[in-house]
Amino acid sequence: MWNEKKQSPPPVDRGQVGFIIFMLGLGTLLPWNFFITASQYFNERLAAPNTTANSTSGATTKSYNYDSWMALLSQLPLLLFTLLNSFLYQWVKERIRVAFSLVAILLLFSLTAALVSIDMQPDTFFSVTMATIWFINMFGAVLQGSLFGVVGLFPPRYSTLFMSGQGLAGIFAAVAMLLSILSNADKSSAALGYFITPCVATLGTLLCYLLLPHLDFARFYLNRSQSDNVETAQELLSSTDKKNLEAKGKSEEIQERSSVLAVFKQIWLMAMCVTCVFAVTLSVFPVITVRVQTVYKDSAAWTKVFTCVCCFIVFNAMDLVGRGTPSLVQWPSKDSVLFPAAVFSRLVFIPLLMTCNIENSRIILFSHDCAFITIMALFSFSNGYLASLCMAYAPQFVRSKDCETAGTLMTFFLVLGLALGASFSFLLGKLV
Numbered sequence: 001m002w003n004e005k006k007q008s009p010p011p012v013d014r015g016q017v018g019f020i021i022f023m024l025g026l027g028t029l030l031p032w033n034f035f036i037t038a039s040q041y042f043n044e045r046l047a048a049p050n051t052t053a054n055s056t057s058g059a060t061t062k063s064y065n066y067d068s069w070m071a072l073l074s075q076l077p078l079l080l081f082t083l084l085n086s087f088l089y090q091w092v093k094e095r096i097r098v099a100f101s102l103v104a105i106l107l108l109f110s111l112t113a114a115l116v117s118i119d120m121q122p123d124t125f126f127s128v129t130m131a132t133i134w135f136i137n138m139f140g141a142v143l144q145g146s147l148f149g150v151v152g153l154f155p156p157r158y159s160t161l162f163m164s165g166q167g168l169a170g171i172f173a174a175v176a177m178l179l180s181i182l183s184n185a186d187k188s189s190a191a192l193g194y195f196i197t198p199c200v201a202t203l204g205t206l207l208c209y210l211l212l213p214h215l216d217f218a219r220f221y222l223n224r225s226q227s228d229n230v231e232t233a234q235e236l237l238s239s240t241d242k243k244n245l246e247a248k249g250k251s252e253e254i255q256e257r258s259s260v261l262a263v264f265k266q267i268w269l270m271a272m273c274v275t276c277v278f279a280v281t282l283s284v285f286p287v288i289t290v291r292v293q294t295v296y297k298d299s300a301a302w303t304k305v306f307t308c309v310c311c312f313i314v315f316n317a318m319d320l321v322g323r324g325t326p327s328l329v330q331w332p333s334k335d336s337v338l339f340p341a342a343v344f345s346r347l348v349f350i351p352l353l354m355t356c357n358i359e360n361s362r363i364i365l366f367s368h369d370c371a372f373i374t375i376m377a378l379f380s381f382s383n384g385y386l387a388s389l390c391m392a393y394a395p396q397f398v399r400s401k402d403c404e405t406a407g408t409l410m411t412f413f414l415v416l417g418l419a420l421g422a423s424f425s426f427l428l429g430k431l432v
Helices: 016-037 039-046 066-088 094-115 122-151 156-182 187-214 216-236 239-248 250-256 260-284 300-327 338-354 369-397 400-431
Strands: none
Touching (some): 016 122, 066 400, 094 187, 156 369, 187 216, 260 369, 338 400, 369 400
């Protein structure tokens, strides 16, 4: 990483590093959220008939099931490459992983924005879009895992800032969805705006990352994991051992770092907790929550925006509040048995949301809009709060030189929870 002697006392962060880490969190999830927002655009483009070159009347229309394929081809590479990143990070420098991933995501979104103005056969457009989703999530997995590893080197409150940035990405997407519903702009212009926005945000994320090592406060923590190892070894070893250390060079430093399995044994409870948090969330959101309908069906305006406001905006707003709350209070503590109990108690939200006002549902216990909004608020707040605590607590169980490994492993289990929840949602969707 960046070589500089350890400073004592540590420099003071005047807000620049906190802002940059917040923006890095925003940049990791903003592209994915904008893909969800543009779902209507993709479905409408794919609804156009396929035409053959031999016949003007040979037009066919077929269902591409875009939303299901989008979910599958996003979670699968996210899971696989997060796992790969957990083991390969020791061979590929973090700066290369982050910078290359951001550049690749920027280029892929630029391609998607360009395709808005290009006429294509639905079959071709579907294939290109699915490939884009696969590669964006592939690079996104490497990016997110690498940045969680970097953030793990800083004090715990910076993990909270990073998670809050990710939560704000959902707000951006939800507001964009609302504006698209209320505006009179054509679908093509709206889609172009959607995809230009994450392009600009990704470029900003890259610039923020490049600026980070030039700040004194950031350099202190980025270098500490390496400098602590070398200085401690030099104090304890005899002069003969020092000569051997100089001769062996980097090999000794690599041996000082704990194995992935050893780090997992120390953080396994936090890993299981973050998996449970996101598995519960993705099992019902959005597959169940988007089916809930308002009881005020006589109001056309409210019916039009009900799902956007009560499902997406409420969820993302309260999730953001939940992610930011640990910077003020952290309860239960990382060693308390109440913490895993609180995580697993979120299972109650599955039957609660399934018994809201869903059309043709066999059991409706909470029919009023206020009941649904209250349940959604608690559901999303607990998601953001407990997930942030998991990510902030995990690095505290390991030595400073293993914080990056812990952060990377936690990211894998976070994505594992997303994949498990998305898979379980297919079953829950059939039960209501």
